[in-house]
Amino acid sequence: MQLFVEQLTNVDFSYLDAKRGLVGETWWASAVLDGALDEQGMVCDFGIVKKTLRNWLDDELDHRLLLPVNSPALTLKHSGDIIELSWHGDNGDLLEMRAPRQAVALVDAEQITAKSVAHWCREQLRSHFPVNVEQLTLSFVAETIDGASYHYSHGLKKHNGNCQRIAHGHRSRIQIWLDDERSSALEQQWAERWADIYLGSKEDLISEQDGQLLFRYSAQQGEFELSLPASRNYMMNTDTTVEFIARHLADTIKQQHPDSRVKVRAFEGVNKGAIANA
The missing domain is CATH 3.30.479.10 (6-pyruvoyl tetrahydropterin synthase/QueD)
Structure with a gap:
């Protein structure tokens, strides 16, 4: 049986x-x-x-x-x-x-x-x-995804749970609207830009040498340190929560399309995420 x-x-x-x-x-x-x-x-x-x-x-x-x-x-x-x-x-x-x-x-x-x-x-x-x-x-x-998605890794030092681990990640959908119309072109653009990317927080960056970035921080579970090629990293000026990710995407796309209303739904894994408007 x-x-x-x-x-x-x-x-x-x-x-x-x-x-x-x-x-x-x-x-x-x-x-x-x-x-x-x-x-x-x-x-x-x-x-x-x-x-x-x-x-x-x-x-x-x-x-x-x-x-x-x-x-x-x-x-x-x-x-x-x-x-x-x-x-x-x-x-x-x-x-x-x-x-x-x-x-x-x-x-x-x-x-x-x-x-x-x-x-x-x-x-x-x-x-x-x-x-x-x-x-x-x-x-x-x-997950079966009809549309664009990207694979990203990150760490959230301020998180009280396991998200503080410096190299964990997600496969995530992305949905982008310009003036209330879905833009598959922009979604695909960001999916390609963030394919297998590490989203690093600038305040955690310790050094950059010979094309390698060194990130380090202290969290509740202990000390974390990660070194990886700069070419595999996308730097953010904030922490890399999905809320900040959505806001960063919306603000960046707004700069490129200043006359349009921008809406971003950024997913963190399956069926959860954040929405940002700009």
């Missing part, structure tokens, strides 16, 4: 890719459980499935940087509760990070894909379900 739960939850995170560099991503998570019926006539109570999986994914995957620990491009160093990493991309890009251990997920794989992450999660979750559950199958899929 099989029990299934579709679109149980969504996870927002970033990962390292040999070609794309630091990639912000959002996936829907679904699950199938194989097993015998228990004395209640169930494979597993839906309440247990939802709570167990959702809590585990929230704790171990969501708002983390996923690292393919078997990749030759990755070098890791542990020092107590601190992790340091160095990543050399195929194009010569160098990314380095120093952060608390809870800011990353160490995925036993050579590369981060929906399939490799699902397999890793399943192995970690084996002992979390009743003995009559013989197999757990997880699957991850990206």
Whole structure:
């Protein structure tokens, strides 16, 4: 017998890719459980499935940087509760990070894909379900987006939760109106401009040398430091909350179209975001 739960939850995170560099991503998570019926006539109570999986994914995957620990491009160093990493991309890009251990997920794989992450999660979750559950199958899929979207990573040092982690991200839709008419051209322009981008806050920038930017800040969870190529960064004069992102986009587009009314709906992952007018 099989029990299934579709679109149980969504996870927002970033990962390292040999070609794309630091990639912000959002996936829907679904699950199938194989097993015998228990004395209640169930494979597993839906309440247990939802709570167990959702809590585990929230704790171990969501708002983390996923690292393919078997990749030759990755070098890791542990020092107590601190992790340091160095990543050399195929194009010569160098990314380095120093952060608390809870800011990353160490995925036993050579590369981060929906399939490799699902397999890793399943192995970690084996002992979390009743003995009559013989197999757990997880699957991850990206949101179906009809229109423009971009992948971005960032960190919010003032956030009291996990958004303070310096390299987590999202895959997000963008919607732009000029004088009450959707502009697919502007949406696509920003989607291309912010493809696999790191949105950095100027006040967190420590140095720029040889084409590398160094960001550093202190937050509730600890000290965070990230170095990446300037070509992979877009600098903002504010924090990078979705509210500031929407306002920045609206104000920037207004400068380019001063005689038009501008409206921006900027998404942060799935089905949430901010609206700004200019």
